[in-house]
Amino acid sequence: MKVIFNIETVTYPLTGIGRYAYELGRALERSGRLENLMLWREYGPSYAWPDLTEVSSRPGNSLKGRLRNGLRNIGWAAKGYFRLKHLLMAKALNKHHDHLYHSPNFYLPPFVGPKVVSVHDLSFIAHPECHPAYRVTIMNDVLGQIQKLAQHIITISEFSKKEIAGTLGWPLDGITVTPLAAADVFHPRAAEALAPLLADYDLTPNSYSLFVGTIEPRKNIAVMLDAYECLPEYLRNRYPLVVSGFEGWLSGPLRGRLNRLARQGWLRYRGFLPSAHLPLLMAGARLFLFPSFYEGFGLPPLEAMQSGVPVIVSNKASLPEVVGQAAPKLDPGDVESWAEWIRRALEDEAWRREAVELGLRQAAGFSWDKCASKTLSAYDAALAGM
Secondary structure: OEEEEEOOOOOOOOOOHHHHHHHHHHHHHHHOOOOEEEEEEOOEEEOOOOOHHHHHHOOOOOHHHHHHHHHHOOHHHHHHHHHHHHHHHHHHHHHHOOOEEEEOOOOOOOOOOOEEEEOOOOHHHHOHHHOOHHHHHHHHHHHHHHHHHOOEEEEOOHHHHHHHHHHHOOOHHHEEEOOOOOOOOOOOOOHHHHHHHHHHOOOOOOOOEEEEOOEOHHHOHHHHHHHHHOOOHHHHHHOOEEEEOOEOOOOHHHHHHHHHHHOOOOEEEEEOOOOOOHHHHHHOOOEEEEOOOOOOOOHHHHHHHHOOOOEEEEOOOOHHHHHOOOOOEEOOOOHHHHHHHHHHHHHOHHHHHHHHHHHHHHHOOOOHHHHHHHHHHHHHHHHHOO
């Protein structure tokens, strides 16, 4: 089997789909089942993986990149940009028509060969208020292209599979679920291994709660802050809340609140952290919180469980699939329940021991090699359907 795998999303900041593309691509490479794996970036093949450390630690600053990002933020220009890009990409790709093309990020060019696309979620339909209007318009156009062009769809949870099938009228057997996994760098660590890095952030092991995710409305960070404010003052000061993430769309008002609470001393707002620091920050946490309204999968809770950290998540979308029976699943709008569970998770040692054990067991059921194996099955299905 010959495969063209698009790695355009493997760029700064390496979150979400970028992380998925990187880890899946490397697992496909390890599988030994591909005669040729051609990496595709911009309008031509790439023959070496990007340097992950460099990609995840600093933004690109080229004139070409700034122009491209500027166009994406203008509605009419964004639509024209994507249409032209896909036509140019198809022209370059068609030289390799004996390959299967896999886009891990929704977008499909009119390539003449077999095409597989990863559709992670339909948040732009379920929660359009959490996206810029131009993005909603573009993504609806993209869904139309998928219906016309794709031989097979990959998604990352049973929740998303049902949502995609219902929205597109796509047969369930034409969608393969490939659950994600936490990277091997996420695992329990001894306090002495964590202390030097955590000291740089004015933290100590097992002494803080943590949220990691893009700072945007969909993550429901405001309810988490409301719940933490309901805790007794001594508990907030003993176990401060650390918030880390890249600032996304409509993050301004929330960023202002984070800064105000940080001045009270019990909240630490760290922004987007270097990728090498995140596994240690995760392993050092006493509790991980993830109150998101909507996730196609929700990788951070899985990373926390694999790190030996108790987790509390919302009961929406795919998150119950990810945590199974290993974590409380709460109504994302119920501030009182969040406050009660946060207090218990911080203070009840017996519950904490059980949560750590259940979380490690749950996380062990996921791996990138399993994700790659299911992805290869999707490729087989796409080729069989040509």
